[in-house]
Amino acid sequence: MKKVLGFCVVLGGAFCASLPAQDAKKEIQRYRQMVAEGSPAELFEVEGEALWKKPQGPNKVSLEKCDLGGGPGVLKGAYARLPRYFKDADRVMDLETRLLHCAVTLQGRRREEAAARVFGSADRPSEMESLSAYIAAQSRGMKMAPGLSHPKEKEAYAMGRALYFHRTGAWDFSCASCHGEEGKRIRMQDLPVLYKPEHARPVVSTWPAYRVSTSQFITLQWRMNNCYQQMRMPEPDFGSDTTVALILFLTATGKGEPYRGPGTKR
Amino acid sequence: MAGPMKMRATLNGGVTDVRVLMTHPMETGQRKDPDGKLVPLHFIQNVTLKVNGKTVVESQISQGISRNPVFTFRIKGGAKGDRIEVSWIDNHGETNQTETAVA
Numbered sequence: 001m002k003k004v005l006g007f008c009v010v011l012g013g014a015f016c017a018s019l020p021a022q023d024a025k026k027e028i029q030r031y032r033q034m035v036a037e038g039s040p041a042e043l044f045e046v047e048g049e050a051l052w053k054k055p056q057g058p059n060k061v062s063l064e065k066c067d068l069g070g071g072p073g074v075l076k077g078a079y080a081r082l083p084r085y086f087k088d089a090d091r092v093m094d095l096e097t098r099l100l101h102c103a104v105t106l107q108g109r110r111r112e113e114a115a116a117r118v119f120g121s122a123d124r125p126s127e128m129e130s131l132s133a134y135i136a137a138q139s140r141g142m143k144m145a146p147g148l149s150h151p152k153e154k155e156a157y158a159m160g161r162a163l164y165f166h167r168t169g170a171w172d173f174s175c176a177s178c179h180g181e182e183g184k185r186i187r188m189q190d191l192p193v194l195y196k197p198e199h200a201r202p203v204v205s206t207w208p209a210y211r212v213s214t215s216q217f218i219t220l221q222w223r224m225n226n227c228y229q230q231m232r233m234p235e236p237d238f239g240s241d242t243t244v245a246l247i248l249f250l251t252a253t254g255k256g257e258p259y260r261g262p263g264t265k266r
Numbered sequence: 267m268a269g270p271m272k273m274r275a276t277l278n279g280g281v282t283d284v285r286v287l288m289t290h291p292m293e294t295g296q297r298k299d300p301d302g303k304l305v306p307l308h309f310i311q312n313v314t315l316k317v318n319g320k321t322v323v324e325s326q327i328s329q330g331i332s333r334n335p336v337f338t339f340r341i342k343g344g345a346k347g348d349r350i351e352v353s354w355i356d357n358h359g360e361t362n363q364t365e366t367a368v369a
Contacts, residue, residue, distance in 0.1 A: 038336030043289050046270035122333065123291065215333040 028188055041133055041210040041262040044217045048134025051127055057107030066102035079139035080259050083248040084147030092156040094247045095135060096128055096221045097239030118238050119222050122215040129217040132208045139259045144204055146251040160249025163242060164195060173231040200254030206263030213266055220247050268362035275350045275368045282344035282368055286337050286352045294329045309357055315339055316351040344368055
């Protein structure tokens, strides 16, 4: 035993580190489980419900009449069927893009004003984040089934797929640079290969999510925005065709998985 | 105004499990804002749990607890329909409370 220990010291990292790393992975999984059981995501759901029903903007109306695809005000299962094509806007929209659309059309708010603070901070979460939590929660247990039949939906899916693999920017990165090979990770975070259904399914079924390390509720639009930032690319517009196409591609790849979010991330 | 709280209480084999979520910044007093000024201490000081109006847990906590904390209490006994009340008071004197029935 002493000899083996001595060996460890001499060899240092390579040989000995492999064991603790696996243990750490198991421990991280246990930690995630514990965190998920009492997730503050629920607090955002409560906040989101109040915001959904709160009259705002020049028209002094709430978002309750917002059509998320199933008809005005239908929330049950709405998130599981997004992103999808909306006839009134003549484009494919994801949840947040649609909410922004409703804030403008129903509440009469200016787009700039409604979109001024879409990503909140731990001290002051944004409206969009709480609303996403509330609406996504109404799809729990339903299978993810984004729109894929309308020509515009097909077009957005194809664009999302192309963007996923398209290398560009100062560092010549694409999404696939990090999310393109199995077994890669950043620190202890495994990187899912998001064009493969088995990797995309657990991802799309748990977003949006509460992020423990930053005490923030984060949305898929934020994820896209932040990935672009990490790739040193210009910041995409909130609800732009680019981000919606990527979200549709991602959701379509993971379709069929029952929704069990809003999740809890590290 | 204090943010929302959420609580659930379930009876499992003679033990009542109470899980409660609170919205609170829980500032440690050590963090600096973007201007370099210290963010003042702001944390929950006392948490009280009552069962049917009778105080069962009285606790003092400090700034070492995370933002938006979650607490779990396990209470011996209890019956379905028992009223559980949890309240907190922070160092600014702000308070919040919530109640639920054991399910």
